[in-house]
Amino acid sequence: MSIDIASLTISGIQSALRAKEYSAEELAKAALAFAERENPSTNAYLMLSPERALTAARAVDAQLAAGKDPGPLAGVPIAVKDVILTKGLRTTCGSKLLEKFIPPYDATAVIRLEAAGGVVIGKTNCDEFAMGSSNENSAYGPVRNPVALDRVPGGSSGGSAAVVAQGTAVVSLGSDTGGSIRQPASFCGIVGVTPTYGRVSRYGLVAFASSLDHIGPFARNVRDAATLLEVTAGRDVQDSTAAAAPVPHYADSMNDGVKGMKLGVPKEYFQDSTGETAELILAGIEKLRAAGAEIHEISLPATQYAIDCYYVLSTAEASSNLARYDGVRYTFRSEHSNTLSEMYRNTRGEGFGAEVKRRIMLGTYVLSHGYFDAYYLKSQKVRAMVTRDFTTAFETLDAILAPVSPFPAFKLGEKVDDPMQMYLSDIYTVTGSLAGIPCMSVPCGKTRENLPVGLQILCNHFEEPRMFCIAQAFEEISH
Amino acid sequence: MKLTEKEVRYVAGLANLTLSEAEVPKLVANLDEILAHMDRLSEINTTGVEPMAQVLYAADDLASLREDTPRPTLGSEAALANAPLSGPGYFKVPLVIER
Numbered sequence: 001m002s003i004d005i006a007s008l009t010i011s012g013i014q015s016a017l018r019a020k021e022y023s024a025e026e027l028a029k030a031a032l033a034f035a036e037r038e039n040p041s042t043n044a045y046l047m048l049s050p051e052r053a054l055t056a057a058r059a060v061d062a063q064l065a066a067g068k069d070p071g072p073l074a075g076v077p078i079a080v081k082d083v084i085l086t087k088g089l090r091t092t093c094g095s096k097l098l099e100k101f102i103p104p105y106d107a108t109a110v111i112r113l114e115a116a117g118g119v120v121i122g123k124t125n126c127d128e129f130a131m132g133s134s135n136e137n138s139a140y141g142p143v144r145n146p147v148a149l150d151r152v153p154g155g156s157s158g159g160s161a162a163v164v165a166q167g168t169a170v171v172s173l174g175s176d177t178g179g180s181i182r183q184p185a186s187f188c189g190i191v192g193v194t195p196t197y198g199r200v201s202r203y204g205l206v207a208f209a210s211s212l213d214h215i216g217p218f219a220r221n222v223r224d225a226a227t228l229l230e231v232t233a234g235r236d237v238q239d240s241t242a243a244a245a246p247v248p249h250y251a252d253s254m255n256d257g258v259k260g261m262k263l264g265v266p267k268e269y270f271q272d273s274t275g276e277t278a279e280l281i282l283a284g285i286e287k288l289r290a291a292g293a294e295i296h297e298i299s300l301p302a303t304q305y306a307i308d309c310y311y312v313l314s315t316a317e318a319s320s321n322l323a324r325y326d327g328v329r330y331t332f333r334s335e336h337s338n339t340l341s342e343m344y345r346n347t348r349g350e351g352f353g354a355e356v357k358r359r360i361m362l363g364t365y366v367l368s369h370g371y372f373d374a375y376y377l378k379s380q381k382v383r384a385m386v387t388r389d390f391t392t393a394f395e396t397l398d399a400i401l402a403p404v405s406p407f408p409a410f411k412l413g414e415k416v417d418d419p420m421q422m423y424l425s426d427i428y429t430v431t432g433s434l435a436g437i438p439c440m441s442v443p444c445g446k447t448r449e450n451l452p453v454g455l456q457i458l459c460n461h462f463e464e465p466r467m468f469c470i471a472q473a474f475e476e477i478s479h
Numbered sequence: 480m481k482l483t484e485k486e487v488r489y490v491a492g493l494a495n496l497t498l499s500e501a502e503v504p505k506l507v508a509n510l511d512e513i514l515a516h517m518d519r520l521s522e523i524n525t526t527g528v529e530p531m532a533q534v535l536y537a538a539d540d541l542a543s544l545r546e547d548t549p550r551p552t553l554g555s556e557a558a559l560a561n562a563p564l565s566g567p568g569y570f571k572v573p574l575v576i577e578r
Contacts, residue, residue, distance in 0.1 A: 100561075101561055102560065102561060104553055104557040104558065104560060104561075105553070196536075197534040198534065211532065211533045211534065237545040240543040240544075241533075241543070242543075243536075243538065243542075244538060244539065244542035244543065245538065302523070305519065305520060305522075305523050307516075308516060308517040308519055308520050309520065311513070311517065312517060312520070319494060323495070326495065327563065327572075328562065328563075328570050328572055329561060329562055329570065330561055331561050331562075331563060332563065333563035333564065337573060338573060338574065339573055339574050339575070340572050340573050340574065340575045341495070342573070343572065343573050344495045345495050345496060345497040346497050348494075348495055348496050348497070349496055349497030349498060349499075350497075352496075354502075357496060357498070357502070357506075358506065358509055358510070360494050360496060361487070361490055361491065361494060361496070361506055361510060362510060362513060362514075364490050364493050364494040365490050365510065365514070366517075368490060368493060374520075374521065375517060375520070377530055378520050378521070378525060379520060380530030380531050380532060381525035381528040381529070381530050381531070382520060382523060382525060383530075383531045384528050384529060384530065384531035385523070385525065385528060387531060387534075419509050419512075419513065420509075420512050420513055420516060423513070435534070436534030436536075461534075461536040462536070
């Protein structure tokens with residue numbers, strides 16, 4: 001028996017399991033073997049978890065044999081970004097500092113996907129502490145884009161995007177603080193969703209910038225992404241920012257179509273795009289117009305300041321969140337220290353990589369005496385303006401359409417020595433993150449060099465159902 | 480603006496971060512370029528705008544509260560399991576006060 005792992009879908013697995021074409025255990029074994037064989041080309045998995053996967057798969061088989069419903073993700077091989085805690089399974093955050101860290105508990109999102117029958121097959125590579133836009137900041141080596149191996153998969157959730165694009169997982173979980181799900185999804189030609197802030201509990205997501213951090217799904221189609229979000233979303237007593245709003249059944253409205261919908265296209269998102277990206281996005285928008293949507297050109301004037309605002313706020317929060325890695329609790333301690341304060345400084349100096357140090361320095365600087373008002377407080381006000389731009393636009397619009405990134409996947413090493421250029425790859429994604437609105441990337445054609453480009457769909461808070469409806473319609477007309 | 484090596488060392492001290500001699504000039508150059516870009520923030524008029532510290536949306540005031548019922552905690556053994564050095568029920572650290 002051979003299973004075509006790379007083309008599996010969640011619904012396909014559900015019918016195959018029930019038709020006894022294969023068992024969940026056989027599927028897990030096949031998926032693990034496929035991942036082990038394919039991974040050397042991309043370095044997308046940091047670790048496979050056969051023991052945990054087989055235990056989960058056998059439980060699914062036992063439930064099916066007993067005539068019970070194991071849940072909507074029954075038997076589905078799922079990869080989890082290595083900033084999301086998995087009890088007893090090493091979680092490194094792409095950092096040398098956490099090389100030996102074994103979490104004592106599971107993230108809520110992981111508990112929920114396993115309770116729905118999901119099978120965690122491994123942990124994926126990422127930029128150290130999710131800080132980066134290319135996955136080149138991992139202490140365990142960069143990830144290569146399966147679409148073009150000399151290019152980056154995007155970041156920071158590069159591994160989670162690459163495994164889904166390569167087919168070594170059916171769906172995966174990533175995290176997004178300023179674009180870390182949408183940008184790699186766009187670079188790898190798959191679907192990536194940043195839900196409303198608070199839609200998915202952050203309990204067990206290693207904190208980078210708490211007011212901006214999200215967990216969200218990657219998938220090869222809109223429906224699978226919606227299913228994974230639906231399973232992981234919802235109130236959680238372990239995270240007071242997890243929204244109490246009920247989680248809709250996204251499939252119910254997914255096929256409603258875009259006829260009569262009012263979609264805004266902000267001119268600020270086309271100023272820095274390289275010609276071909278903008279052309280592909282505009283062609284995609286034309287398809288939605290042809291399908292019956294009303295397209296309106298709009299302006300979101302605070303957009304141009306969002307990138308600066310984002311890097312001030314996210315580094316400020318990071319400098320405080322990463323204070324905990326001081327050599328006391330989290331595995332790594334510098335050996336060359338005689339006093340407590342020396343140990344703190346040396347542990348951090350030896351344990352963190354260059355980009356993490358840069359952001360801690362930046363964040364500490366913008367919070368320091370004399371600069372707080374000019375950078376931090378100013379950015380909090382600009383964040384309110386970016387948000388107001390969106391909420392005003394959504395008074396008359398159903399959604400906003402834009403590119404995810406100004407350019408497609410760039411070459412490994414191309415931007416690595418120029419942090420400012422690297423930060424600018426996030427200009428179109430940080431806006432949605434700052435406002436906390438749901439936004440996603442759906443494949444929108446390929447450049448002449450055969451590199452995927454992603455269309456970004458942004459909606460108002462908790463309007464994931466409408467966002468998925470537009471994405472589903474777009475997926476159908478693009479095929 | 481022009482950042483100095485002295486400022487970078489001062490900020491590294493605030494952040495409890497040992498920097499190598501090679502890292503200091505590199506950070507001076509990087510941070511200088513990034514901060515120069517961030518200085519564009521002074522162009523935008525934010526008069527009368529309330530600072531935004533977190534994402535807010537319409538919800539019940541008490542929505543994020545839970546029942547105040549006791550729940551089991553992690554326990555000291557699990558909490559200490561990742562410590563580089565620990566004793567029974569505590570973390571061990573180097574000398575705090577020198578005689």
